Amino acid sequence: MHTRLTWICHGPTSANREGRFPLNEPLEQSAATDTAALAERLQRADHVKSSPALAALQTAEILNLTAAADPKLADMDYGRWKGRPLADLQAKEPDALIQWMTDPDAAPHGGESLSKLQARIAGWMEEQQAFDGHIVAIANATVIRAAILHVMKAPPSSFWLADIEPLALLRMSFDGRRWALRFSR
Template identity: 35%
Template sequence: MTSRVTFVSPAMNPSLRRPRFDDGATSLDDIGMTHARAAAGVLPPTALVVRSPSVRCRETAEALELGAGEPSVELAGLDVGRWRGLSLDEVGGAEPAAVGQWLADPASAPHGGESVRDLCLRVGRWLDGAARREGRTVAVVEPDVVRAVVVHVLDAPAAAFWRVDVPPLTATAISGRSGRWNLGLGRPLHARAAGDDG
C-alpha cells in the first residue's frame, strides 16, 4: 500500500508578506488570491483534502478548487502563544532574549505556546496515521507544518526546522509505505509562481 500526501503552502497574505506571527484569521491578499486561482486544477485528483484551521489555508484550498477541506488541529500551525498577531520586530524589540532562546532551542516556548519540537512531534503523529491510508491526500497547511514534515521525513533533528524555507503556494510531496517516506520539495503550483517573488 502506497500513501501519497501533497502539502501545499498557503498563498500570500499580509502575515507572510511581512515577518508577522499569523493570528489564524488573516485572509489572503489580492495577489495571493490571484495566484491561487491561477493554480486551480494543477493538482491531481485526490481522495482526501485536509488543511490547517487558519483562514489563509481555507481560502487557498477554495481558490485551488479543492473545496474548503477538512480542518485538522493536528495540522495547525505552530502555537506562538502571546506573540500571535505581532511582528517579529515587535517581539524582538520587547523580548530579544526570549526570541534568541526560541530560535536556538527547539524545546523552548518562551511565548507560552508550543515548542518547535512539540510541533514536529505532533505533525509526525499525523504522518504516522497518513502512512496507513492508501491513495492521495492534499493538505493545505501553514509553512511551519511543511518544515515539520521535512524534519520528520528526513529524521532530522528539530534544530533543522529553521533551515527549511517554504515559499508561498508550493507543493511538497511525500510518498511511501510502512512509514518510510520519499520527499519531493517545493514545486511551484503554476509557472508564474516560479519566477515571482510574491
C-alpha cells in the same frame, strides 16, 4: 500500501508580507490569481485536509478543493506573540526569541514549542500511512517544515533551514516502510 501526500502552503497573508507571527488572517487580494494557477499542477486527490486557518481554507476554496479542516494541521500556537512583528521581538525580547529559535523545547511565548509541533505533525503523518491513495494537505510553512524534518529525520536545528513560500507545493510518499520526498514537475 502507497500513500502520496501533497503539501500546499496556503496563499499569502498580511502576516507574511509584514514579517509578523500570524493571527487568523484571510488571504491577500492578490492571492486568487496565483492560487488558481497552482490548481493546474495538482493531481486528483482522494482526500483533502486543511489547517483550520482561514487562509488555508480559502486556498482550498480557490483551488476548488473540498477540504476537511483538521486541528492537527493548525499552525504552531505562538501564545502571546500572535500578531507581533518579528522585528518587535528582536528589539524587545531578543533573549526569548533566541531561546525559542535555538532550544526546540522552549516556549517563552507561552504557546507551543517546536518539539511539540514536530511531534504533532509526525503523529499526523503516521496516521496518514494507513491510507492507500493521494492526500492533499493545505497548511502553513511552519507545519510543512515540521513534516520535512520528520521525513528527513533531521535534527531540530534544521527547522530554520527550509524556506517555504506561500503557495509552495511539496510532495511526499510512503511506501509501507518509510516516507520520502518526491520531486517532480
